[in-house]
Amino acid sequence: MNDHEFLRVFEFVDRLRKPFLDVAGIEDEASWRIVHYLMTSELEGYPVTISKLALVSNLPRGTAIRRIQSMIEDGLIERRSPSETAKRATLHPTARLSGLAVNYAAQTKALIAEILGGRHVEEHEADYYFGAPRRGNPVIPPINLLTNRITKGVELQFLLNDDNYFAAMRNMWSDFRNNLATAKSFKLVHQNDLYREGLANGARAVSAYDIIAIDMPWLGEFASKGLILPIGEMIRESGINAMDFHPSIWSTTTWQRVEYGVPIYCTIEVLACRSDLFERTGFALPRTFDDVIQAGRSFHNPGADRYGIAWNAAHMPLASSFMFFLGCCGQSVLSIRRTPTGYSTENLDAQHMRPQIDSEAGLLVLDYMHRLVEIAQPGVLEADWDDACAIFLRGQSAMAYVWTMRAAQFEAEVRSAVKRRVAYVPQPSGPGGTNTSPIGGFLLCIPSNIDPKRLPLATEALAWMASREAMKEHVKNGFPVAPRFSVSSDPEAIGRSQLVRFVGSLGNRNLLRNWQRPPVPFYTDMERIIGEEIHDALSGRKSDRAALKHAQDRLDRIIDRKSFDA
Template sequence: MNEYELQRVIRFLKGTRQPFVSLVASPEPDAAWNIVTHLIECEIGGQPVTVSTLVDVSELPYATALRRVHRMIDEGLILKRSRSATGKSFTLHPSPDLRARFETYARQIKCLLAETFGRSMPLEDESDVYFGGVPGSPPVDPGRAGERLRFLLHDDNYFASMRNMWVDFRSNRAIRRDFEMRVLPDLYERLAANARAEVSAFDVITINMPWLAEFASKHALAPLANFNEPSLINPADFQPMVWDTGAWQGTQFGVPIYVTVEVMAARRDWLEESGRTPPRTFDEVVSVARAYHAPERERFGVVWNAAPGMPLAHSFLFFLGACGRSIFGPGRGSGAAPIQIDGHAGREVLDYMHRLVEVSPPDVLTMEWKRGLDLFLHGQSALSYVWTMRAARFEYDVQSAVKRKVRYLPHPAGPGGSNITPMGGFLLAVPSNLPEARARRAFEAIASMASPEAMRVHAKNGFPVVPRFSVAADPEVLAGSPLISVVDGLAKRGLLSTRHRPEVPQYTAIESILGEVLHRALRRECSDGEALVEAQGAVDRLMAREQERE
């Protein structure tokens, strides 16, 4: 059970208790319930709680309430944490045991609700279903027992929300075990293994946009023309640049389920207080970051993706794009003309990366993206390179310290470049090794997941998803998320591009080379020039081998 579900269970229970108290029972306060629920809600929301607060919410006479609170402290149900050097000031928190017991109670309530509202599938565990917002109507029949659809999705907040809509106990579509969620490196390996199997273990799979060329060229994906009808998915309702991300050599293999843009998030309140302007170039990023960098106070100038492998490779390619370059020229396929990695722009990018390291957290070269996100979320960084899908947490996470304090900027320009901002995202696809009947049902599920109605639900919950014209133009959607307006504005100004990462079947191999070789330069194990020469040679040899095979 996640914190959002726990909050909804508490609200539901409060809503059912109030009519009973007002209509049936005598108006005697339930102090234990009032104190415990207030503690749990404040703990989830990161709000401080004091003794006087609990005395007030208990609804008991002052002396009686004070004794009740102190007894719960003595019993170890409530913990005191000092918030001053003297220890005279403190906040109150539920003990781990109290929180665990309350969550067990909430899970049991959740199961009872699922059974009461007629859960049609067998429920073996409360985590099989979701107790969240209002689900959409289920246009896809989940099938008889043993015939449910199985999904392989990226492990992020958008796909978790999508899964939750499907496993919501009111929709009867699926259970949580029907969904396998994998982070990017693991997702790629799982997709590759599934493609080699005689029969796919999954009905619907998620493809990272840069991977499409590889899986399509290996005949691992079924062409959508085998299933699509205008009544299911209308390509004209998608932004053309976005719809094209699902095509390879003129054949559509994937349906864009969401797009995400890497932007620069900046603390608007800090900039306004100091009279600084938002950074628009590499040099300005370093200048602003240096002004706020105070590692002795656990505050840093900037967080960005610099860990070895995929994270650093992405940063290098995106920064290269900010300098007006790409490692591949126009055109798709291995015949596209390569542009030198070992060139002036490559050296400019590595120089910028070295300067970023100086104003970053000390562990930036090994830091996972979740830690970087949390540092900015909790107010410990002035700037952050971040995907808009992840940045949604800044505005909607109950523990965010930066809510409504962030300005979202296009990618800062490098020397000779512009503010062209990289766009990525994911596609939903049908494996080619599925039996025909399953493949048809899989595509119908994709049509449901990518429908305007489903996208509106996600967008109104704060996810910056705008692949469809009809969703992007919805005033209610635009009003619901500042990030949607930001992405829409970048698109209208022509500042979005998918060209930062080469659209070739060898992309993941190129990414691996860049992410490992260039990381040695950032660790100062070799010079920037040596790293660029080595990476250039490795990519050249890779492409030469692929051309020989063709």
């Protein structure tokens, strides 16, 4: 049970108890008020003093203090002081009280689901979700999926990335009112494990999953190895309208002009800026590499625990950064075809898969990266995406390179120190380049070794998961997916999220790009090599020119060992 679900259950119980007091009048209201306020404040990050807790108990002050003191002695509440000399302490639930409260919420949740949700008594409470109350028109789940689960016990199996979006999707399916699946039907794993498990699943005689998620750049490998089904015809028969997706986003589903998946969410890497700091100092929001460095140096003050930029330069994110920054300088990492708006990843052959890392543009990118390290947080060369986001979330940096899916927490996270103080801009341009907005995200695909009897249900599930209604529901819950024009232009969706408006505007202005990370069959090898060599350059183990040459040579050897269809 996560924090959000716990709070929903507790809020329900709090509202449910009030009528009961009028019936019996014997409930210990004061103890409930104390526990409810203490647990809620702990999860939402608000400090609680003994005076405040006594006040919310509605008991006379002396009686309330004695009640709280008794709970401290019983090991339910603990005092914490910021220092040994501090006179004012805060109160917190102990591990024992937290355990008792969570157990109570779980039992309540199970009872509600049994009565209202059609759940079996023997089903564990962790197998379904206590969702938020529905407002307006509900999202109607596919009737065939519901019927097959209830009458035949058929439950689809999913392999997904372990992130907030897919966790919310799991919760939508396992909501005790939808009754479409149990949480056990969803395997959420780290991105590296997702890749390995996707490959391992393809080697099985029969797939263990009905639907799998793959990172967009993996498409060439999964498609060329025959691990996923071509589903273009199924997509059209399901009613999914490809025209409702931005062309750059829909193109991520295609390898060698064949459609293999549906974009379930897109995320755009942008530059997040502290609008309050920029307005206070009079700096314009950055449009170029030099603008970023100039502003970052002005804000950088490590002695005050303030940094110019939060950045992730561990091996894996560093590879993406290099490819994105190369695109900002007007060059692709591979010799893919040029178009009037950039490059095309369609119909690639061996000629258009040669690396062009060892170049003047590569040197310009490394120069920019060295300067970013100078104004970034300590330990930047070991930082991943979540580490950089956490720095910015705590208000410790003026800027951050961030994916919009992670940036959603800047407004949604209870403990965010930057709420309503963030402006977003497309990635600043480098010399000879433009402001680019690189696309990332995941595709939903059907394994090629799926049990044929399960294919119709998997197709129906995929269509529902990517439907306008389901995507809009996720936007309402704070996820700036917006891969469909009909969602990003929906007044209700736009009104709920600055990021939805921003990403929608990029799409409408045709500023979304998918070519910076070409989905070639050797993408993961390319990502690993670039990450290793560029990391060596930034850490001083190699010169910039040596790192670029080694990356070029290593990738050339890998490509020479492979053959690709024209």
